Amino acid sequence: MKAEIVQTNNNFNIKKSKSSGAFSVMWREILKDKLALASLFILGLLLITVYGATLFINQDKLVTVDLLSIYSPPSADHLLGTDYGGRDILGQLLIGAKNSFTIGFFITLIAGIIGLTVGITAGYFGGKVDNFMMRIVDFVMILPSLMLIIVFVTIAPKYNVYTFIFIMSIFLWTGKARLIRSKTLAERELDYVNASKTLGTPDWKIIIREVLPNLSSIIIVNLTLNLAGNIGIESGLTYLGFGLPETTPSLGTLVSYATNPDILQNKWWIWLPASFLILVMMLCINFIGQALRRAADARQRLG
Amino acid sequence: MVFLKINNLKVYYPIRGGFFRRVVDHVKAVDDISFELKQGETYGLVGESGCGKTTTGRSIIGLTKSTAGEIIFEDKDLTKLSRKDYHNYRRDIQMIFQDPYSSLNPRKRVLDIVAEPLRNFEKLTIAEERQKVQFYIEKVGLSPEDVYKYPHEFSGGQRQRIGIARALTLNPKLIIADEPVSALDVSVQAQVLNFMQDIQKEFNLTYLFISHDLGIIQHMCDRIGIMYRGQFVEEGAAEDIYTNPQHIYTKRLISAIPDINPKNRDKQVEFRKKVNEEYKNSYDKYFNAEGKVYKLKQISNTHSVALP
Ligand SMILES: Nc1ncnc2c1ncn2[C@@H]1O[C@H](COP(=O)(O)OP(=O)(O)O)[C@@H](O)[C@H]1O
Ligand SMILES: [Mg+2]
Numbered sequence: 001m002k003a004e005i006v007q008t009n010n011n012f013n014i015k016k017s018k019s020s021g022a023f024s025v026m027w028r029e030i031l032k033d034k035l036a037l038a039s040l041f042i043l044g045l046l047l048i049t050v051y052g053a054t055l056f057i058n059q060d061k062l063v064t065v066d067l068l069s070i071y072s073p074p075s076a077d078h079l080l081g082t083d084y085g086g087r088d089i090l091g092q093l094l095i096g097a098k099n100s101f102t103i104g105f106f107i108t109l110i111a112g113i114i115g116l117t118v119g120i121t122a123g124y125f126g127g128k129v130d131n132f133m134m135r136i137v138d139f140v141m142i143l144p145s146l147m148l149i150i151v152f153v154t155i156a157p158k159y160n161v162y163t164f165i166f167i168m169s170i171f172l173w174t175g176k177a178r179l180i181r182s183k184t185l186a187e188r189e190l191d192y193v194n195a196s197k198t199l200g201t202p203d204w205k206i207i208i209r210e211v212l213p214n215l216s217s218i219i220i221v222n223l224t225l226n227l228a229g230n231i232g233i234e235s236g237l238t239y240l241g242f243g244l245p246e247t248t249p250s251l252g253t254l255v256s257y258a259t260n261p262d263i264l265q266n267k268w269w270i271w272l273p274a275s276f277l278i279l280v281m282m283l284c285i286n287f288i289g290q291a292l293r294r295a296a297d298a299r300q301r302l303g
Numbered sequence: 304m305v306f307l308k309i310n311n312l313k314v315y316y317p318i319r320g321g322f323f324r325r326v327v328d329h330v331k332a333v334d335d336i337s338f339e340l341k342q343g344e345t346y347g348l349v350g351e352s353g354c355g356k357t358t359t360g361r362s363i364i365g366l367t368k369s370t371a372g373e374i375i376f377e378d379k380d381l382t383k384l385s386r387k388d389y390h391n392y393r394r395d396i397q398m399i400f401q402d403p404y405s406s407l408n409p410r411k412r413v414l415d416i417v418a419e420p421l422r423n424f425e426k427l428t429i430a431e432e433r434q435k436v437q438f439y440i441e442k443v444g445l446s447p448e449d450v451y452k453y454p455h456e457f458s459g460g461q462r463q464r465i466g467i468a469r470a471l472t473l474n475p476k477l478i479i480a481d482e483p484v485s486a487l488d489v490s491v492q493a494q495v496l497n498f499m500q501d502i503q504k505e506f507n508l509t510y511l512f513i514s515h516d517l518g519i520i521q522h523m524c525d526r527i528g529i530m531y532r533g534q535f536v537e538e539g540a541a542e543d544i545y546t547n548p549q550h551i552y553t554k555r556l557i558s559a560i561p562d563i564n565p566k567n568r569d570k571q572v573e574f575r576k577k578v579n580e581e582y583k584n585s586y587d588k589y590f591n592a593e594g595k596v597y598k599l600k601q602i603s604n605t606h607s608v609a610l611p
Contacts, residue, residue, distance in 0.1 A: 022410075191406035192407055194366055194400065195466070196408075197365075198366065198393070198396075198397060198398050199393070199423060199469070200393040200420060201419060201423055213408075213410040214408070214409070214410055
């Protein structure tokens, strides 16, 4: 009787262990890693709050100047006080977090898609195709991207979230292309790719159905870690004064108020919450990324 | 009609170096070999590691471009066909790979692995496809439910059988088996080899059997070609090679086959000594000034040797 139960349990385990797909392995790793699990929870809660709350915020009203409540410290009216234009910090914080995350997310996504396409094509076909594509990558890499971004920001007539995403994506795909190319070069030497060729499978199908799934864990890990960095990039550029205009609040615009020594010393409510939020978001994403990275490498897995 | 005839096949790999990765030299992986396969036979290609066996097999199936020479399959030169025409010959020539671990995509179920060629060449409904896959999976000695598993749930021998099932689904005429058992346990090797012989009869297959192990080749092959540094040193019926080896390189390979029968042990040690001595003393007779072998010369109806 007991043996039977053990038996069925084993069967169950065997069935379960079948799901060795990239996603279930990653999910298991996150469940095993308490820090990553907590990060995922916090980040999820944060994003739901931010994206949910911004639905109810009237942005036009938020950015209109209210001279009667300039620099008011946190109160019941303004939970996190106001800035030099009397504008509510909490509202700006929520919209800013949404903008910053959206920007980071789409930069990561677009740069990821370009880098992946270029890298996997160059790596798979090799030879002349590889040579040609990698020269383009080299060219983009040696461009002084920061300078070009700054020039673009200064001369662009309509400068908003979309143009910002566009200009950043143009420069940020190259590293990914290189990474994916080197992984693809290794992968295409494996016999399952040769087998697919001898079985009459066309190249594009081999790339998408055979090689890509075997790179999925590396891609996910890389994108996650990049996401943290890309959220930071927006804040950094805005802080330097080359980011989004004040009419489009972001975490960067709030933090950049701290360039004023008076605000930095005496009006903590303006810049501290935004800085804290950036820190929390980046840490959470990084912890999740670390767990995913371990999941992608069987030797480092916890579970 | 000739089934498969290789004429003066050469495969050179460029070695790049220096500025702009110019081609500075070539590895002559296969350097002018010719041989023929008759339908239904098993032809063995033997030689030490690095002598160009895999390259030969890969260029016949089109994975590696040949530098020169002809590969004539059923009266058509495969090296001159366009990509599209070549597609039609895909079905007729298939390959069993050396490494059963890397030759199956770890992310795919057995069903999807074995059905891959069917999806490329035949329009089947899902049910028909599954039936066909299960038919071949049973043929190779696995159970029909195994099609829902992933490769990592199988042993090396079982994986090699899955690879064989995949090669069989298109009803090929020629199968190139590149060291199909060298990655397997010795206990499993005989099983897979015997099984390959069984399906050869059942599906009327022709094998190009590649191995570095003359013992295994002896067990499998009707005719044998011995390769050395990209060239043939001797070719003949299995009997010619084993009972009447002419080239010193062939003799050395034969003397290295382990004999399990203890009674013959002394005899074998003796033989090995003799061969080694001959190798030292009459090296010049078999190899020219560059250390290459001579052109093949026919010494009987079935037997050729590379002698000056
Ligand atoms: N892709 C390649 N590029 C350059 N040299 C290669 C390549 N593949 C094989 N070679 C060389 O060609 C020779 C023959 O290799 P191979 O056909 O794999 O030998 P075998 O299968 O008999 O062990 C070896 O010297 C090997 O180093
Ligand atoms: Mg080989």
